[in-house]
Amino acid sequence: MMVIPGIYRVDGVRGGNVYILSSKEGLTIIDTGLPGNDSRIISYLEDVLGSDPEDVIYIILTHGHLDHSGSLPELADITGAKVVVHEKEVEYIRSKVFFGGDFNPDILLVGGEQLDIFGQFKVIHAPGHTDGSIVLWKPGDILITGDVLITNKEGRLELPKKEYTKDEEKEKIAVKELTKLDFLIILPGHGPPILEKARDLLLSLAASL
Numbered sequence: 001m002m003v004i005p006g007i008y009r010v011d012g013v014r015g016g017n018v019y020i021l022s023s024k025e026g027l028t029i030i031d032t033g034l035p036g037n038d039s040r041i042i043s044y045l046e047d048v049l050g051s052d053p054e055d056v057i058y059i060i061l062t063h064g065h066l067d068h069s070g071s072l073p074e075l076a077d078i079t080g081a082k083v084v085v086h087e088k089e090v091e092y093i094r095s096k097v098f099f100g101g102d103f104n105p106d107i108l109l110v111g112g113e114q115l116d117i118f119g120q121f122k123v124i125h126a127p128g129h130t131d132g133s134i135v136l137w138k139p140g141d142i143l144i145t146g147d148v149l150i151t152n153k154e155g156r157l158e159l160p161k162k163e164y165t166k167d168e169e170k171e172k173i174a175v176k177e178l179t180k181l182d183f184l185i186i187l188p189g190h191g192p193p194i195l196e197k198a199r200d201l202l203l204s205l206a207a208s209l
Contacts, residue, residue, distance in 0.1 A: 003193050004185070006118060007142075010044045013037050015067030016189045019144065020045060021118040026057040028117045029075065030136070030144060031068040031189065038074035056081040058107075058117060062146025062189060063133040064089035065164070069097050082106035084115070086125065088132030109134060126178070128171025129160050135178065143183040143198070148174055149205075151191030157201045159209075160189075172209045179206045 001009050003019070010018040015034035018041055020027055027045060032038070045051045056079040061069050064085070072093070076083050084107040085093065094103040111125025111134070124135040126148045136144040143149075147160045148171070165171050179202055186194040186202070194201060 003187065003195070007187070008044075008049065009187075009193065010041055012040055015070060016065075016147070017187070017191075019187055020049065022049060022051070023118045025116065027051055027055045028058045028060060029056055029079075029081070030060045031062055031146070032059065032071035032075055034067050035070035037071040038078065041071065041075060042078060053079045058082050058084050058115075060084040060115075060117075060136070061086075061089065061093070062135070062144070062148075063130040064092040064096065065130065065147070066096055068146065068189065069093050072097060084109065086110070086132030086134050088127075089130060090132075092130070092132075124178075124181075126174035128167050128169075128174045129165045131166065133174070135174075137181055137183065140182050140184070142185055142187065143178065143181065144187045145178075145189060147189040148178070149186060149202070150188045151186075151194060153191065155192050155194065157186070157188075157194060157205050158191075159205075175202075175209065176206045179203055 006022050008020045013033040018033050019030040059081045083105045085105045087108040109123050113123040115121045121136040121138050126133050126135045129147045186198040
């Protein structure tokens with residue numbers, strides 16, 4: 001489905017949301033779902049977007065959990081895209097996704113970087129759910145949150161479940177830090193995007209923590 005012009009959420013993915021950002025520079029895939037989603041993602045960009053796998057410039061992981069990184073090996077191989085991930089997620093992905101095999105991301109993040117995708121996004125390190133969780137922020141416009149923020153089936157903004165979060169207190173701090181940012185919409189790691197009053201909903205959630 002098209003979220004807004006140029007940003008798509010791939011339909012039918014098992015696991016976390018997979019977003020494709022399309023701009024004149026090329027395509028960026030954000031997260032990859034569970035293992036086995038590579039053919040669905042490739043079919044989406046070919047059949048829906050009319051693009052080729054080689055048009056994908058970057059694959060960015062918001063964090064390393066298998067429901068977000070599981071199809072990375074196949075997608076990276078098919079597209080030849082540069083893999084982008086926070087440095088604190090590398091060992092987890094190497095162990096859980098590549099089973100201890102070779103995994104050397106093309107770009108290692110620490111937080112604070114500017115990525116030239118769909119205009120420009122700033123990388124925000126937001127530890128808590130995992131040590132290397134990131135949020136991508138396009139000032140005044142878009143917040144792509146991975147599992148730092150999710151929505152339920154009714155579209156209500158929530159924190160990820162405690163049992164999947166490494167440090168709940170750090171997670172709450174990270175969420176409160178996001179209230180300082182200016183944005184219009186939230187693209188969460190699970191659940192439907194929030195396209196209206198997104199910042200107000202985040203402020204309300206943060207106040208309840």
